[in-house]
Each structure stands twice: as C-alpha cells, then as structure tokens.
Amino acid sequence: MPEPPVKFVSEEEIRKIFNDNNYISRIKSKEFTKETIYNMHVTRTKPRIPRCSRSQIISYFDKEGQEITRIHRYLKRDGTLGGSGMPDPKALFHDNILYLLPDISLA
Numbered sequence: 001m002p003e004p005p006v007k008f009v010s011e012e013e014i015r016k017i018f019n020d021n022n023y024i025s026r027i028k029s030k031e032f033t034k035e036t037i038y039n040m041h042v043t044r045t046k047p048r049i050p051r052c053s054r055s056q057i058i059s060y061f062d063k064e065g066q067e068i069t070r071i072h073r074y075l076k077r078d079g080t081l082g083g084s085g086m087p088d089p090k091a092l093f094h095d096n097i098l099y100l101l102p103d104i105s106l107a
Helices: 011-020 023-028
Strands: 005-010 033-043 054-061 067-075 088-094 095-101
Touching: 011 023, 011 088, 011 095
Parallel strands: 005 095
Antiparallel strands: 033 054, 054 067, 067 088, 088 095
C-alpha cells in the first residue's frame, strides 16, 4: 500500500477534523483497538491535572491494523481525563490523508 499524503496542520485544525468526524464516539464504541505508546506518572502538577495522574500517548488502529489516530491525554486516578477533559490528537489518518502537527514524529 502506498504511503498516504501527509498534511501538516495546526493543533486547532487537527482537533476540528477529529471532533467533526466523531472520533471520540468511535473510540468509546471500541471501533478501534488501542495500544499505549507512552504511560508516565506526572511528577509536576499543572492546573486541572492532579497528583498521581498519568501522561499517556495512545494509538488507535482499525480492523486492518492501520493506525487511525494518535492522541495525548492526562488520565487521572479516578479514570477521568485531566486537562481539557478531552483526548488531544497529535496524528490523524482521515480520508486517506495523514494529518500531523509540524513538530510530531511517529517514529
């Protein structure tokens, strides 16, 4: 399969595509499988991120094994999300285009 075209976009643009196309609902419905790439204890607290939270990078894959999105989130001890309360997409494969933030590496 050929490599998809890559489009570098702003955080606002990738979030809009992610939200407008219901990726959160699709993730919650377990349409995708997930793989945790990074899972570290937050040592410095920030507003809206309490102690003992975890900073996580998670990739979600479709049934064919294609990575669909990679998100960052702060997971609080109670299982809810810290920060904005929403996953923050860093990469998104949508309509055969790979949307990336300019400073993100998928390696």
